Amino acid sequence: MHEYATSRKTRSNLINATGEIAAETDFSNVSMRAVAKRSGENIGSIHYHFGNKDTLFQEVIKAALQSWIDEPLSEYIASLQPEMDTKRGQARMIRLLVHYHIKNLFSDNKPVWHHKIMYHVLQYSSKLRDLVNESLIQPNDETIFKIFKKIKSEIKKSEMEMLIRMILAPIYFHVIFRDIFLSNSGVKDYSKKYLIDLEDKLVNQTLREFKLPIG
Amino acid sequence: MHEYATSRKTRSNLINATGEIAAETDFSNVSMRAVAKRSGENIGSIHYHFGNKDTLFQEVIKAALQSWIDEPLSEYIASLQPEMDTKRGQARMIRLLVHYHIKNLFSDNKPVWHHKIMYHVLQYSSKLRDLVNESLIQPNDETIFKIFKKIKSEIKKSEMEMLIRMILAPIYFHVIFRDIFLSNSGVKDYSKKYLIDLEDKLVNQTLREFKLPIG
């Protein structure tokens, strides 16, 4: 006999509840009873659907990774590759690169926990970190490396790493420290204008770094 | 009768062990038994010296904050305040501002957990976060706000916030993601040259933003 229609819904409820709780503090603070309570499901169902806590956590991470895997950076920028021979095309590529991350991390079509937990697990050694690192961070970095090399062929690896970090750190930071930033600023959410300004500043800063035409 | 000489040592052992374990994953993953084991002290001593887990954690945070409080940014830059009337002085101030953070976060005279746990607790709402926010982040931000306003009097608050984040995010990032950055780069530690380059890039990027003289 096949899977019930309710089965998918139950799994998704459990994954969502887990992600939410994990994003509020961290994974080590997530208890199966808390997950059961928030999801409205039974503790036993976690064991039935996922076998154990670790597997549940893995599925939570996979759910958060999904949208990045569906449209990886390499694919998102593919159409601009032909223009990479011109300075102007390279400049547009830099903007696309920055925009990809801001768009993915600040659009409203995904729950906030999707983004938060990824940077949570990257902070300490674990199986979950390896998962995010191998399926998101490293491919992403590789794509950016290629772009940088095309723009400046003699660029060193450590310089590329630093540039990536200088671009992405401010973006990620707005995700990781969202609560305290918004609370200290006294606003409810990042405004659209703020995010556009952030993108512009990051793009321009990188264009200057590579001596590419601005605007 | 007064405190024993061993008492301070015991407290310091417990605080250190707690900080170390917390930095490896997070505070919610720290058990009193693990602290007792790593420190070589007895579990009961935690209760005797700190009363409960929360107070122990607070003392751990306070220990990590100490060096920042001993020499706050406002004090570190005080001697340069008279030069703030000239563009050249303002440029030097920006460098001092950046250097203060890199120096504090990457010098070897403090254990790595000091820095890691501060950014851990800032990520979710808690008493510990309020402590770090009020005694470090907010005064620090205030000091930087004043500098920015001196350089560009009509600057808006949200722009100042963005600029602070663009300067500090890359620095903090190298602390928070130290393990995975070093592991992905295949090096044992950030080289001195790398940190100097990072400082230069951050300084120059900010100087350009304020149209101040570079070099």
Add this chain to the structure above:
DNA sequence: TGTAAATTTAGTCAAGTGTGTAAATGTTTC
């Protein structure tokens, strides 16, 4: 050295943890 107090120790306690199970319930398919 003796004594009063500070500290350490080993152990207890109730509450919470992840995991597992057997029975009850629900859904699908014939």
Add this chain to the structure above:
DNA sequence: GAAACATTTACACACTTGACTAAATTTACA
């Protein structure tokens, strides 16, 4: 509707957790 099995439920298990205590030990000071 009934058989077949997927799912849910309530509960039990051994273990870990933070908090606490009374007794043992160590220290400082007269």
